[in-house]
Amino acid sequence: MTKQIQFFDTTLRDGEQTIGVNFSIDEKVAIAKQLEAWGVDVIEAGFPVASEGDFEAVQAVSRAVKHTCVTGLARARKGDIDACVKATADAAHKQVHVFIATSPIHRDSKLHMSKEQVIDTITDCVSYAHKFFDIVEFSPEDATRTEPDFLVESINAAIAAGATVINIPDTVGYTNPVEFAALFKNLRENVTDFDKYTFSVHCHDDLGMAVANSLASIENGATRIEGTINGIGERAGNAALEEVAAAMYVRKDYYDATNNINMKETKRTSDMISKFAKMPVPHNKAVVGANAFAHESGIHQDGMLKNPQTYEILTPESVGAAKTTLPLGKLSGSHAVMSKLHKMGYDVDRDDMKIIFPHFKNKADHTDIVSEDDLRVIMNKFSEVKAS
Template structure:
């Protein structure tokens, strides 16, 4: 059975989604989970893009082992040098460089002749090869390129030392039959293609990224590139979880396998959603909340345990338990740990004690905590507040729309209190937190959803704030009180802003 390599680009291409701005520790957390999932390559970022991006790639390269760490660089020596420096401590590293090859991109974007593009492509690969054994070359906008020219470029870069050839559908315009034909063409016409692994990288602008990738894989591609939950610019990238489960569930007919551990998919998906602030649609394949619901009994008389004929994927295959049992307040830490193990979480004693306190607080106010709520509490307990903790909130309202909030924070170890007026209690709370923290941010989005069952559900708040020209920062908060959940989310976002300021200042001193 042929083995397929998985390259995850959630931290590079995926981060382009809606202006996502992950900090170093968030990228590191996702990278560690990707290792648990069993991907082969983690594209950790674009080191030359910023000092913080460089530090994130450097830290991942130093601390994450058992996987290839890949860095992205344009076809110039400065970016390749920067990428190599960031990857220096990796156990196994790869530089991903390349250039546009379509007539339109060469003329309008690069303003270069085809001959000059070939020269730059070869020079970039040769320069990267001085630092690493594995060099991946991307032929940007390959599907709109002249085929003869594409063959020329690929043969030359393989001769220069490229070990992986990435054929991207840059604009998500291709169809599955075109992807199959393209990969077959490259396999049959590039003379030295046997010296490199062929990779497919698809975007989802027409909703066919997964289908296109599978067509390319079936035609002979040895690597597929994608992101968790399909995050990425515009309409997103190929969903890795869909590729993994298609190969798993159709392994008998497809005859291709990968090294992914399917039971880690749900945990990986939830982590990426929590840290990026991009919600998982209920109808999302593989990891959506509705993916395993239905009424097989409507198809005829069936007995207990006879659902298998009507189910193509069992929930526990992707790390979701079959049941969603309620956990009562009298539950002890050991029983909670057993339930968390079943949900795919592994905690040390210190982390378990922290989650247990969140569990007791929630169960005390609600009476019972369901699995979906427990997952959100896991995310809340894992939220890194960085010195900003909500201690107390008091709200008074005047009329239907005016409110005054008095907020007490633990700010870098000091207890501080401030009051502010706003249009409603959430606005008033946010303004009070602004006065206390002192960072000027622009609130761009605020979302509140319920998690759980009945009237005693948890409130799950997500805020997106913009700080200067640094992109969006995501904050999450969970509580049985929606005002407190909103305050926690906003404080979490401002904590990340403060972390970003510290990271930028530290890099400026280097």
């Protein structure tokens, strides 16, 4: 049976933890509306108790979106939960996201709490949150470095207290796809009524595996993926949701799962985040980078001209990007150069290219990209050679 995967976007909360990123309330509302257009199921609009500005932003987003569920983040403290209640009061659809760390290093060094104290806090605060929200998401922070049996105990306590969504955070990007699969196998075997609840993952990219870990979770029982647009966020960032969506789109055969993402809004969404965060998207960034649909190698260009599927598994149109480009450089072949000249209106054939192509190669060896103006100069030289 095909699974339905929810997308939970935390660009406005975890994404804003990127060093140097500070969205205004107006920008957050614009981003939230675009995320709704893109098709995300949940928007984590902020951490209401953190500041007056964060509270107002969550409130503004709650009033602005019509279909997407809005959530605020709360530590396992009743004051944090109260702030979420007030900030999301006007949301058409809402939930709360409550977390507490469960790993030994966090319990001992940060919280100074015993296992028993952590369990008591989970029970107390999740049950309190459940008084105000039908949907209560619980996160055992640093889950992937938590003892497997205590992770199960923490989750069972949260479920017993009223949690309806369980999020598994790889808080420091520590795990890998094989270990994540094993973690989910343990949860499926030991969490009471596992299939009755939504299991989510929130993966960080410290070792470059956030997207891979997120996709592995889909294979092993997760039905919600958390992340950010362009992968922005704390330290090395979060799972890039546009990459998860693209993988599910291209590899429907493998993941056998659907989602509500409107792929054609992907590039527009990425561009908005890049603009407001003042963070240029790397040219080689998967799915949305400037080079994602650009081919310079002669072998690749030749294949693309014969059949685009030789070197593109996504089309630019499918993600709302501009058309495929074949920039001409020192690695380009004569086929691509001749094709470009035809588009520019020059009537040249294979025999002509025997004269033109050496001039092109000479120019390409001394510049990054050969422009149309450069090609016109080359063609003027060709005309002179032909006239003589």
